[in-house]
Amino acid sequence: MFTGIVEHIGTVVEYKEFDDTESGGQGASVTITDCKPILGDCHIGDSIACNGICLTVTEFDDNTFKVGISPETKDRTNVASWQNGAKINLERAVSQEVRFGGHYVQGHVDTVATIVSKKPEGNSIIFGFKLRDPHFDRFIVEKGFIAIDGTSLTVTTIDQDDVFYISMIKHTQEHVNLPLKSVGSLVNIEVDLTGxxxxxxxxxxxxxxxxxxxxxxxxxxxxxxxxxxxxxxx
Structure with missing residues (x-):
């Protein structure tokens, strides 16, 4: 379980897809580096949310860790776009000492959305998103929670075309990867479990x-x- 409060941004250094003979399916592995601040208490088998996807650590050292990607995860998320150099939001699973500052996030991505607009408003940025799978639209409500690439955010409004919007303050912009993305990019979406x-x-x-x-x-x-x-x- 996660809170949607991104702890650190890592960098992809290897994305490798497997064929049937090697992995028994069309899976992949991803190696992420620049992660020293979150690996001090890491163990094999730990869960780390990577752009909102709950993934299991299979290898690690003091600065880098590796995770496996299943075919289901590839189909449902934006992981196939994680080329070398991609910046990834990271959050360790919650512990008893963690303040619950975001909302209840499982790390089970429902679908992806396309960034359809990105406009400054004062020192904030207003992002607009359109879901790939419209049957999840019913779970997105004004002033409700949503996890976008693992970041806990609040839906500010929804228009008649089911485009939904969030407003990102300056502090959040400096600690997550969404401001680095352009219109047309895909993001991972986890709707609020409550609905x-x-x-x-x-x-x-x-x-x-x-x-x-x-x-x-x-x-x-x-x-x-x-x-x-x-x-x-x-």
């Missing part, structure tokens, strides 16, 4: 009510139908 949990609970409850002929919902529907038929017959 997905609520939707699932409602779907499950409604299905159980519909399947049960004696449920309160079925009784209410039957009552409404009877009342409507009576009014029509009159």
């Amino acid at each position: 997905k949990v609520i939707e699932k609970q409602i779907e499950t409850t409604l299905k159980n009510q519909i399947d049960n002929r004696n449920s309160k919902l079925n009784q209410l529907v039957s009552q409404l139908i009877d009342e409507k038929l009576k009014s029509v017959s009159k």
